[in-house]
Amino acid sequence: MTTAPSHRSLASRLSLFLGLSSAVLSMAVLGLIAGVYIQRSHAHMGEHAQRTAAFLAESLEYPLWNLDLDAVQAIGQALAQDHVVGLVEVFGTQGETLYIHQTPHAILMERRAKVAHGGQVIGEVRVGLNDLELRSTLWPVVLTGAGLAGLIILLQYLLHRLFFRPLLDKPFASLDRLITAYSAGDFSATPPQTPYAEFASLFGLLADMGRTIERQVDDLKASREQLSLALDAANDGLWDWDVASGKAFFSPRYYTMLGYEPGEFEGGYEAWRSRVHPDDLVRVERVLASCIDGELDVFKAELRMSGKGGQWRWILTRGKVVERAAAGRAQRFVGTHVDITARKELELRLADQLAFQQALMDTIPYAVFYKGADTRFLGFNTAYEEIFGVRREDLLGKRVLDLEYLPPADRAAYQAEDEMVIANVGRVQKEMPIPFADGQVHETLYSVSGFRQADGSPGGLIGVIVDISERKRAEAALRQSEEKFSRLFMFSPDNITLSEMETGRFVEVNESFLRYHGLAREETIGRTAGELGLFVDKRRRRELVEALEGRSRVENFEVEVRRGDGTFGVGSMSSQIVEIGGRSLMMSILRDITETKKMQEVMVQTEKMISVGGIAAGVAHEINNPLGIVLQATQNLVQRTRADLPKNIAAAREIGLDLDLLRRYMQARKLDVFITDIQSAAVRAAAIIRHMLDFSRRSESKRMVCDLPGIVRKAIDLAQSDYDLKKSYDFKRIRIDMEVADDLPEVNCTETEIEQVILNLLRNAAQAMATSDPPVAEPCIGIRLSALPGGVRVEVQDNGPGIPPAIQRRIFEPFFTTKAPGVGTGLGLSVSYFIVTKGHGGSMRVESTPGYGTLFTMDLPTEDART
Amino acid sequence: MTSPFPRLLIVDDEEQIRRLIMEFLEDYEAFDIRGAGSGEEGLQVLSQVPADLCVVDLRLPGMDGEAFILAAHGQGLCPRFLLHTGSVDHTLSDELLAVGVTDQDVFIKPNDLERLVDRIQELLKSRGG
Numbered sequence: 001m002t003t004a005p006s007h008r009s010l011a012s013r014l015s016l017f018l019g020l021s022s023a024v025l026s027m028a029v030l031g032l033i034a035g036v037y038i039q040r041s042h043a044h045m046g047e048h049a050q051r052t053a054a055f056l057a058e059s060l061e062y063p064l065w066n067l068d069l070d071a072v073q074a075i076g077q078a079l080a081q082d083h084v085v086g087l088v089e090v091f092g093t094q095g096e097t098l099y100i101h102q103t104p105h106a107i108l109m110e111r112r113a114k115v116a117h118g119g120q121v122i123g124e125v126r127v128g129l130n131d132l133e134l135r136s137t138l139w140p141v142v143l144t145g146a147g148l149a150g151l152i153i154l155l156q157y158l159l160h161r162l163f164f165r166p167l168l169d170k171p172f173a174s175l176d177r178l179i180t181a182y183s184a185g186d187f188s189a190t191p192p193q194t195p196y197a198e199f200a201s202l203f204g205l206l207a208d209m210g211r212t213i214e215r216q217v218d219d220l221k222a223s224r225e226q227l228s229l230a231l232d233a234a235n236d237g238l239w240d241w242d243v244a245s246g247k248a249f250f251s252p253r254y255y256t257m258l259g260y261e262p263g264e265f266e267g268g269y270e271a272w273r274s275r276v277h278p279d280d281l282v283r284v285e286r287v288l289a290s291c292i293d294g295e296l297d298v299f300k301a302e303l304r305m306s307g308k309g310g311q312w313r314w315i316l317t318r319g320k321v322v323e324r325a326a327a328g329r330a331q332r333f334v335g336t337h338v339d340i341t342a343r344k345e346l347e348l349r350l351a352d353q354l355a356f357q358q359a360l361m362d363t364i365p366y367a368v369f370y371k372g373a374d375t376r377f378l379g380f381n382t383a384y385e386e387i388f389g390v391r392r393e394d395l396l397g398k399r400v401l402d403l404e405y406l407p408p409a410d411r412a413a414y415q416a417e418d419e420m421v422i423a424n425v426g427r428v429q430k431e432m433p434i435p436f437a438d439g440q441v442h443e444t445l446y447s448v449s450g451f452r453q454a455d456g457s458p459g460g461l462i463g464v465i466v467d468i469s470e471r472k473r474a475e476a477a478l479r480q481s482e483e484k485f486s487r488l489f490m491f492s493p494d495n496i497t498l499s500e501m502e503t504g505r506f507v508e509v510n511e512s513f514l515r516y517h518g519l520a521r522e523e524t525i526g527r528t529a530g531e532l533g534l535f536v537d538k539r540r541r542r543e544l545v546e547a548l549e550g551r552s553r554v555e556n557f558e559v560e561v562r563r564g565d566g567t568f569g570v571g572s573m574s575s576q577i578v579e580i581g582g583r584s585l586m587m588s589i590l591r592d593i594t595e596t597k598k599m600q601e602v603m604v605q606t607e608k609m610i611s612v613g614g615i616a617a618g619v620a621h622e623i624n625n626p627l628g629i630v631l632q633a634t635q636n637l638v639q640r641t642r643a644d645l646p647k648n649i650a651a652a653r654e655i656g657l658d659l660d661l662l663r664r665y666m667q668a669r670k671l672d673v674f675i676t677d678i679q680s681a682a683v684r685a686a687a688i689i690r691h692m693l694d695f696s697r698r699s700e701s702k703r704m705v706c707d708l709p710g711i712v713r714k715a716i717d718l719a720q721s722d723y724d725l726k727k728s729y730d731f732k733r734i735r736i737d738m739e740v741a742d743d744l745p746e747v748n749c750t751e752t753e754i755e756q757v758i759l760n761l762l763r764n765a766a767q768a769m770a771t772s773d774p775p776v777a778e779p780c781i782g783i784r785l786s787a788l789p790g791g792v793r794v795e796v797q798d799n800g801p802g803i804p805p806a807i808q809r810r811i812f813e814p815f816f817t818t819k820a821p822g823v824g825t826g827l828g829l830s831v832s833y834f835i836v837t838k839g840h841g842g843s844m845r846v847e848s849t850p851g852y853g854t855l856f857t858m859d860l861p862t863e864d865a866r867t
Numbered sequence: 868m869t870s871p872f873p874r875l876l877i878v879d880d881e882e883q884i885r886r887l888i889m890e891f892l893e894d895y896e897a898f899d900i901r902g903a904g905s906g907e908e909g910l911q912v913l914s915q916v917p918a919d920l921c922v923v924d925l926r927l928p929g930m931d932g933e934a935f936i937l938a939a940h941g942q943g944l945c946p947r948f949l950l951h952t953g954s955v956d957h958t959l960s961d962e963l964l965a966v967g968v969t970d971q972d973v974f975i976k977p978n979d980l981e982r983l984v985d986r987i988q989e990l991l992k993s994r995g996g
Contacts, residue, residue, distance in 0.1 A: 624975075625976060627976070629884055631978075632887040632891065633887055636887055636890055636891050640894065645894055647894050648894075
């Protein structure tokens with residue numbers, strides 16, 4: 001910006017300078033002349049002073065030598081008569097002033113001279129000349145010079161008035177007019193004609209310049225119009241800020257952008273500043289300051305400004321310093337405003353959306369990640385970070401190829417897969433083991449899908465990694481369990497069936513069931529137990545269903561079933577209702593307990609026998625003592641009634657008794673028979689007791705390896721020679737068959753006991769067959785000796801009347817007998833039973849079908865098997 | 868007190884049985900017979916005068932028959948013993964076998980006393996009386 005002080009005439013100045021220069025020139029010439037003249041005067045005066053001093057020194061030689069101070073004074077006064085001499089001073093040898101003469105005129109120069117006499121300095125003189133002479137000669141010169149200079153100046157001025165005006169003033173005036181016109185924007189004025197070459201070219205140049213400026217101004221106008229149009233079209237506001245003054249121009253759009261009428265407030269820095277959001281102001285002003293200081297060239301910022309109604313508008317402002325002061329400080333700043341409120345709101349909404357998206361991802365308990373089209377990680381959730389022990393900032397922007405903790409081969413494969421999924425916008429879902437940060441390889445369901453951007457191009461991929469280790473384990477466990485249960489079902493030794501609750505149709509049966517009933521699967525599935533005739537009593541199935549009602553299960557429901565081989569068995573059935581696939585099914589497990597029941601009966605029997613045996617032994621023991629008293633007392637009775645015993649004779653004699661008479665009396669009154677009866681009864685009782693005691697007798701010490709066939713034969717011999725058997729039971733008539741296997745193992749036994757057992761069995765068989773009604777046509781007893789694993793089996797079978805089941809159960813009990821009193825003690829079989837079971841560690845049982853005969857079986861173990 | 872007959876001691880807690888045996892044996896007029904109701908009493912009797920043979924019931928109150936036999940034999944009060952017991956379940960222990968008791972010396976009640984006398988005489992004879 002140029003300031004315009006009051007204008008002075010160049011021409012008058014020019015003429016003034018010319019006059020002055022002429023004056024200076026003439027003054028210089030005059031000065032030179034004066035200088036030369038003064039120089040010469042000085043030289044002349046110096047010479048004069050020298051001469052005067054020398055003359056004085058010479059004149060004073062003798063007066064001073066003679067110390068004639070009057071003479072000295074006289075000489076000094078004489079010299080002082082000269083009006084040029086301004087100072088005369090005479091000094092003694094000690095420098096003391098002997099004479100002084102001084103005038104008030106300024107001393108121009110002075111000279112000193114030594115006073116000598118005979119080569120010895122005896123004083124000194126000082127002579128000073130004043131300027132009176134010089135002044136008297138100089139003044140005319142100066143006045144002449146001044147007059148001359150004034151004359152020259154006057155002449156100069158007159159010459160200027162005469163010649164400069166037409167030569168300079170007029171062309172300059174026309175030049176001035178031209179420039180004034182140009183500066184006013186009028187480029188139409190034509191340069192005036194001039195006869196002088198200098199001005200002609202100047203005018204020519206000026207005219208060219210004018211035309212250039214005119215064109216440029218036109219261009220500028222056009223471009224400004226274009227800019228304005230562009231700004232308007234872009235809806236941009238314009239600001240033009242004069243930094244120093246703080247004033248600024250705001251374009252109309254600037255105002256309307258904020259909801260104001262154009263020019264509604266005065267443009268300026270404060271007007272802008274007051275409208276900027278406080279949160280943005282510090283930041284934006286910092287940038288602005290950097291631009292102003294020259295650190296930044298371009299200013300760009302996003303900020304909020306309050307509109308007229310107080311609402312905030314987002315503004316993008318961009319500016320550039322267009323003028324800087326010499327120090328670099330910005331002077332003028334021009335820029336634009338763009339309303340980016342909509343974009344900004346969109347951005348904020350997008351940011352909200354992104355935050356929501358991240359929160360959504362973080363909520364998912366599985367590792368979620370997504371990558372851009374360049375296969376680089378864009379983000380993932382916290383589950384991903386936790387599972388893989390990575391941090392977002394470390395992984396973002398990386399490709400799977402860059403993950404150094406993966407084996408190189410895997411990285412390449414994963415990278416290729418990523419690229420493929422992204423390029424094809426495809427989808428990969430697979431189960432794969434992945435090592436997690438916990439150091440373990442987890443079974444995972446790895447799933448990635450490519451996605452498209454809005455324009456349809458591949459945008460990247462999204463992946464989810466679900467840890468399915470637990471599920472896999474559970475699946476495997478379930479599979480194993482299913483397999484296990486399936487096997488359990490199929491190969492269970494019990495019969496297992498699944499049937500429909502309502503119809504009773506079989507849905508599934510196991511191998512044991514089919515084998516047990518002798519059925520094929522095809523003929524079983526879809527049919528009922530009734531149709532197949534599995535139950536002996538068909539009503540039992542209905543009873544079972546009724547029992548199940550209101551209960552979840554029924555256990556140990558006994559039912560008689562038909563086996564595949566046509567025999568009947570007793571089954572224990574446990575049933576429950578199970579819901580499978582929405583159907584109500586009855587699952588039943590049937591176990592054949594025929595054998596178990598038999599075993600149970602045997603066990604009960606055994607237990608009973610043992611307890612009865614124990615009781616019997618206890619009773620027998622207690623009875624033995626009184627029985628002993630009875631027996632011994634009768635023995636004493638017999639002994640003390642004997643007639644031949646000396647003690648009896650002595651005692652009888654003493655009281656006068658005839659022993660012979662006593663004997664006859666006893667016989668007459670059958671006292672001796674009574675005594676014998678008592679004795680035999682006691683003996684019999686003792687024998688019974690002895691048998692009873694045999695139950696608990698151990699006879700191991702008497703056992704040795706025995707010849708079982710020999711024992712059997714001996715027993716048969718004994719039976720055949722038994723008087724009682726021969727007479728009462730016609731034993732001879734009975735056919736005895738004996739079979740002995742070749743490979744009988746050796747068995748330890750007490751021969752007499754086993755012999756007794758077999759004899760007992762033979763006796764029982766003979767008695768049974770003899771008393772049978774109807775009689776047995778061909779009575780026969782079969783004895784078989786066969787080998788068992790770890791023992792020998794002895795079977796004694798008859799074809800007698802058999803034994804009813806009720807009696808079979810009690811047959812081994814002591815004192816249980818079906819024989820008439822006195823015929824049997826009821827101890828035979830129980831003693832046999834204890835001999836075999838307790839004495840020999842074997843087993844004994846009876847099987848009998850009434851009307852067909854009876855089979856006694858005893859198994860005797862070998863020594864090895866016993867231990 | 869000196870006697871020409873072998874000395875017997877009957878140890879049985881059942882007084883009737885003890886008495887009947889003693890009565891039965893006395894009729895032989897061949898034995899010097901004493902009785903005791905328990906092992907302790909038996910030892911006391913023997914300590915006064917030892918015996919040549921003892922008939923001992925195994926089941927006795929206090930000290931049992933076996934302990935009595937071992938004690939009497941150990942103190943040199945009696946060299947031979949017969950067992951007279953109501954129990955059939957008895958097997959001779961190694962200690963009893965060691966003092967010379969055999970299966971033949973075991974008599975189970977009720978018992979024929981003549982067999983008992985036979986065995987007593989047999990044992991006394993074998994010793995060369």
